[in-house]
Amino acid sequence: MIVSVIIVTYNGMQWLERCLASVPESYELVIVDNHSTDDTVAFIEENYPKAKLFKEKQNLGFGQANNKGIRYALKQGADYVYLLNQDAYLETDTIEKLICVYSNFPDYGILSPIHTNKNKTRLDQNFSNYLNYKSNSDFYSDFVLGKSIAEVYEVPFVNAAGWLIPKKTLITVGGFDPIFFHYGEDDNYCQRVKYHNKKIGVVPSAFMVHDREDRIKAKFKRGSKEYFSELEKKLKVNLADINNSQAMDELNSLILKTKRNYLKQLLSFKFGNVNYHKKKLLMLYAINKEIKQSRVKNKFGGYIYFYN
Structure with missing residues (x-):
C-alpha cells in the first residue's frame, strides 16, 4: 500500500x-x-x-x-x-x-x-x-x-x-x-x-x-478588487455546484437583475453605483462561460484536471 x-x-x-x-x-x-x-x-x-x-x-x-x-x-x-x-x-x-x-x-x-x-x-x-x-x-x-x-x-x-x-x-x-x-x-x-x-x-x-486560530478575517470595501474577487468565488461555489440543477437559471436571473440596476442608477445619475453595477455585470459575463464548461466537465468526471 x-x-x-x-x-x-x-x-x-x-x-x-x-x-x-x-x-x-x-x-x-x-x-x-x-x-x-x-x-x-x-x-x-x-x-x-x-x-x-x-x-x-x-x-x-x-x-x-x-x-x-x-x-x-x-x-x-x-x-x-x-x-x-x-x-x-x-x-x-x-x-x-x-x-x-x-x-x-x-x-x-x-x-x-x-x-x-x-x-x-x-x-x-x-x-x-x-x-x-x-x-x-x-x-x-x-x-x-x-x-x-x-x-x-x-x-x-x-x-x-x-x-x-x-x-x-x-x-x-x-x-x-x-x-x-x-x-x-x-x-x-x-x-x-x-x-x-x-x-x-x-x-x-x-x-x-x-494552526490558524490567531488569524484575522479580512474585510473588503464594497466595489474593491478584493470585494469582487470574494463575490466571484462565492458565486462560483454556488453556481458551479453540479447538484444545483437551477444554477444557470439563477445566473441568468442575476445578470438580468444587475443589468436593470445598472440602467436604473445610470438614469438617476448615481455614477458611483453605476460603476459598481458595471463591474459586477462584467464579472458575471466573465464567469458565465467558465461555469458552463465546469458543470459539463465535472458531471463527466474521470481523470479531469490531472492530464488536461
Whole structure:
C-alpha cells in the first residue's frame, strides 16, 4: 500500500518545521511550492532531501498545485493521497486510523480527522461549524450525551486542510477545478464527490492540529478588487455546484437583475453605483462561460484536471 502526503507550500516557514516533522517517514512526501520568497524551499531541500519537491516559477494556487502533486503520486502508484495544509500537523497515527475506517466504509470518497487548534485545547473554530446540527445531528449529541461514538460521521463538507482521498475517488471525481484559485475549490470538490455518489466523513478517533486560530478575517470595501474577487468565488461555489440543477437559471436571473440596476442608477445619475453595477455585470459575463464548461466537465468526471 502506497500513501502519498501532499503539501502545498507558500512562504510557510512559521509552520513548516512542525508540519513536515509530523509526517511519518513511512509515507511518500510530495511538496509543491508555489514560488515562495522566504526560506521554505531551502529548508525543504536541506532537511527533506528524499521528498519530491516541485519548485514552481509562479503561484499556481491551492487547487492546481495539489493537482500537480496528486498527478505525480498517481504515477508512482499511490493507493491514497493525504492532502495536508502547511499550517497543519498530524498525529503519528492520523492517516493509519483514517485508512482503517475507509476499509470498513468504502462508500466514503473523503475522510477527515478532527481538527483542533494549535494547543489542542479546543476544536478549530471553522471545523466545529462543519459539524453543526444541520450538517450532522448526531456528532455533538453522541459526545455530550455519552452515547456510543460512531466510527465515522457523514457531513456535506469539511475543509481540505487534511483530507484522505482514496485512488477510487480520484479516478471517479478527478482533480480540483481550475476556476478556483484559492478558497472555494474544496467546497466544489465536496459537491462533486456527492454528485458521484460518494460520501464525506469525519473520523472522531483521528486528530490533526490546524494552526490558524490567531488569524484575522479580512474585510473588503464594497466595489474593491478584493470585494469582487470574494463575490466571484462565492458565486462560483454556488453556481458551479453540479447538484444545483437551477444554477444557470439563477445566473441568468442575476445578470438580468444587475443589468436593470445598472440602467436604473445610470438614469438617476448615481455614477458611483453605476460603476459598481458595471463591474459586477462584467464579472458575471466573465464567469458565465467558465461555469458552463465546469458543470459539463465535472458531471463527466474521470481523470479531469490531472492530464488536461
